[in-house]
Every structure is written in structure tokens, then in C-alpha cells.
Amino acid sequence: MSQFQNEEEFLKHYDASKYEHPSVTVDTLVFTVVDRETKNYRKLPEKVLRVLLINRKDYPEKGKWAIPGGFINMDEDLEAAALRELKEETNVDDIYIEQLYTYGDVKRDPRTRVISCTYLSLTNSNSLDVKAGDDAKEAQWFDVSSKLIEEQKMILKKGYVLKKYYRLTLQNDYHEFNSTILVTITQTGKHPRIKREIVSSDELAFDHALIIQYGLERLRNKLEYTDIVFNLMEDYFTLTELQQVYEVILDKELLKANFRRKIADMVVETNKYKKDAGHRPSKLYRFNPNWADEHFERRN
Amino acid sequence: MSQFQNEEEFLKHYDASKYEHPSVTVDTLVFTVVDRETKNYRKLPEKVLRVLLINRKDYPEKGKWAIPGGFINMDEDLEAAALRELKEETNVDDIYIEQLYTYGDVKRDPRTRVISCTYLSLTNSNSLDVKAGDDAKEAQWFDVSSKLIEEQKMILKKGYVLKKYYRLTLQNDYHEFNSTILVTITQTGKHPRIKREIVSSDELAFDHALIIQYGLERLRNKLEYTDIVFNLMEDYFTLTELQQVYEVILDKELLKANFRRKIADMVVETNKYKKDAGHRPSKLYRFNPNWADEHFERRN
């Protein structure tokens, strides 16, 4: 039985510092798609998927690359904290953001128990205005790709264990490094379980290789059933550009005619054209905001 | 520039208590599907979706119903904490669990800043062994349903705002109550935004009505592209039972022949039969563990 008469009374005596509390950070994975340079005046530029990382200028994990983030303030919501940190560290603003996953393993940070609530964020390359923030952290974009490099299947008496090794590659003009991630699917009895763990990740801080890998998976999945891709596009875009963005994220080629049929409802034609290179100009399209209505259910 | 020579040196001087930290809880939403009683000996029992709630015996929110959960220990992983709390409070064990969402609004708990990392959990009705834990908390199952009751669309100059009101109903033999949840989809300019908020929720503690609503949405979505449903089934089940579970969760009727074709690859026939009532006996099936292989990508 409670010693207090009412809730007001209870709250007056409540002392939050009685117990030890973990630290809570928010970390934001920012993706964008940009054009790679091209020499042939006729050829269209290739698209590349990029992720934003900052070089840690302090312990712990000093010198390693991390996704932007930091400790939350006691008086700000989680998403607000994510946006604030992003702004402080990288000057990126007005951006699509959604919660990704919360990482809280006991040993993931050497300082103390740190729970990291991570966010996935998308922006088009035009809105980029990345400079290092004034806290002496260096922000850079990295080309990112994740490929399945090995697969093992072990059959057990009841079910099986599937191990998938992914190579996560981050590179730009100045740096290049790899991480290896192991995804284990255990199917024994009733509940299949998925575990993601880092095999090696020398240049990425903490468990951030996992976050990038998982964010990429989420992005790929959502590409197929939401309108999330338009956060990576300019206001006006050609259908070929849109297709290229799909292709670089899904890491596979798509057939033009089929692609156009599939995304037809998501876009609206404009009367503008993109005339630039040595070939037929292409019509510019915009996102069709009414598309979201009927497809609202699949947004989670 | 850092004042420390190396990471070891840094960690020796690190004092986590320098800053104020939020509290962190884990809360787990547990769903199951059970048979409702039937009087007609021929008729199959109807299925109902249930959620597990506990009645809070202490401040804050004393007397209200809440999802089982509690504060994490400093030396246990998040999922482990969720499982421990579930076991302590409700005696539920060996259960499917996945992370749902992390709630961290500043004012969501009157005591202090509380970040709640929530989990979604599924179990079949056979595995139920719910008793109130020894900390004098009462656990009960509630039939749960969420229905769209009103929809408003406002057209703006650039885009629109869609407001959807859902009625969340919880009821069992002893209690019945409703919450109203407002889902607002704002589509202006580039980034569509979704906000979920509680309009009214008198008998549910904190923002738990939101969690139930969101968990139900997640369950509905995953039903369509994963094998998650089998966590709600016994080892052996009839195809009609499986269909009933789909129907009660999706809240719509399905055509038998089409349903069977759709789930054909996910199950394997056995030579057992369920002969019980005044009609043709039906074959028992099991989950086909090989199904997961090819469909691994869509698991997130």
C-alpha cells in the first residue's frame, strides 16, 4: 500500500536521483544521393548514395568516424534533440527524419551505460550545406554501399541457423574503410530470431557500423512501399533520375518501361523540360502529394 | 584539443553523474489470440485479439491500466530488461519479442523525464500463464480493437492535412474503456509528417494508448509480409484457424480459397486431423521453417 494520499503528494517526494540512470543520446543517420562527375558530354552522371559522418575530435573513440549526435537535454523531445544536434554539428536543416532503432547494449560505450535513440534522415543534394560545426568536429560525406559477401546455412535437428556476412564500405576522396557485419537468423522451434553484430569495424566509432547497415536496410525496404524516395529528390526531376536513385539504393538495374508504370501514380507531369546534353530532352516531373492518401497504411 | 593523453586516461576521469540523466524504462505490449466461448456445438469458436495490461497499484497513475514494464538495470541489455519485467510482473516467459518504438516526450511522465523503449511481443494462448507478480500488481487480458471513426481532410495551398480519429477499445469481463487517438498526416512541400497523439484516454496510464495503437498498426503491417503470425499459433493448427487469426487482426473477412493459396508456402501439411465438432474434420498444419529463407529481406 502506498504511503501517499494522492499523486500530487507522491510527486512532491519523488527523487529521480535515487537510482543510477543511463545516459541517453540521439544519433542521426543522414543519407543523400548526388551525381558523380562525368567526362562524356552526352552521358548522364551516375548517382551515388552518401552518408554523413563526423570525425570525433575527443575521447572516447577519438579519431574515428561517427554518425552525428549527442546527449539529449532534459527539456527537449527526442526528435527535437536529433534535429538540434544535426544542426549544431553539420549545419543541416529542414530535413526528413524518422526514428530508426534504439541501441542500448551494456558495453556499447566505454564511458558508461549509453542508450542511443537513432534516427534516419534523408535530404536532397541541393539542400546540403555541410560545414564543420564550431565544436571543432569535421563533417564529411561518404559513398556508402553494403554487399552480401558470404552466406552460411547450418541445418539443425529442429530448424536451422543462417549467417549472412555483409561488407559495409565507406569511401570518399580522402578516406576509405570497410566494416564487416554478421546477421544471424536462428530458426529453431517457434520464434525466429535475428541478431546483428559487428565482426570488424576499425574506423567507425562505437556500434555505428550496425546503425548504418540497419538504416540502409530500412531505406531499401521503405523504398518499395512508401514515397520516402522523394525526400532524396529535387522538386523537379526526370523519371530517369528517379529511376537512378532507386537503382543506386536497391543496388540493381530496373527496366525503364516497367519502372515508369510502377511509379506512374506517385508523380505528376509538368510542362517543363530538362534540355542540356547531346540527346532528346526529358520531361520534368514532381511528386504527387495525393498518392500518400490511399497508401497511408503502409507508412510504418 | 583534449586534455587527455589516451582513451584509458580519459575514461579514468569520466564522471557520468556530472550531467542530469533521464530515467529509462522498457515497456512491452503483449498480444495473443484466444477462442471466445461458443454455445452451438457445430459452430467454430470466434477468435479475439487480446492485449495484456496491469493495474497500477502505486503513484503515479495509480489505478490506471498500463503495459507491463519498468526501469532498466544498469547492467542489462534493453531486450533482456523487457523480458525480465515481463516475467516479474506477469509470469509470461519464452516469448517472441521485437523493438517497437521509443517514446521520450518531455512531459509524458509526471515524475521526471522518462524515456520508454517499447517492445512488441506475441504469444499463443496456450503459453499463457499470467498471474499477478508478487509486487501486488494485477495483470489482466483485454480484448482490443481499433477502428477509424472519423476522417477530415483539409486542402491547403501547398498540400493538405489529413486527420484520422481512431477509437481504441479495451474490454474484458470486468472492465471496458475507450481511448481516442488522432493521427495527423501533414503533406506540405516535400516532407509528409505523421503525428500520433492522444485525444482522450482516461483509464490508460501515461501515453500507453498510443503504444497500443501503434503496436496494432505494426502487427497488421507485418502480418502481410512476414511470418510473424505463427507466434500467435499453436504448433499444430488448421488453415481455418490461421485464417481467423488474420481476420481478427486485419479486421476484415478473407476468401477461403484465396487465403489458402496465399499462405500455402508458409505451412506444411501433417497427417494429423482435428476431429471434434459436428462437421468434416480438418487437416492440421505446421509452420514451414524454410519459408523465412527467401523472404528474409522484408523482416524489418
Add this chain to the structure above:
DNA sequence: ATAATAGTGTCTTTCAGACAGTATAGT
């Protein structure tokens, strides 16, 4: 025999995949 469920066959429409074809700017 009857009531209720178990289980199958097939028609139609829709959609994904593959591929071949025509159109048009800039040099």
C-alpha cells in the same frame, strides 16, 4: 437428413517482367 465446416477448380482482372520498337535533342 442436416448443419456446419473442409477443401478444390476455374474464370477474370491486375500487375510484374521482358523486350522491342520509335522519337528527338546536340554535336
Add this chain to the structure above:
DNA sequence: ACTATACTGTCTGAAAGACACTATTAT
């Protein structure tokens, strides 16, 4: 004229949706 891209038409086969039909048990 040539090159690279823009854009469309159509065939095929698979899957989704709708519906009708047959089969089998306990009472």
C-alpha cells in the same frame, strides 16, 4: 549522320480477387 537518352507498345506468365462447386463428419 551519329550517339545517347526519352518514351511507348505489347507479349507472357504469375498472382489477386471473386465465386461456385464438391466432400465429410457428428448429431
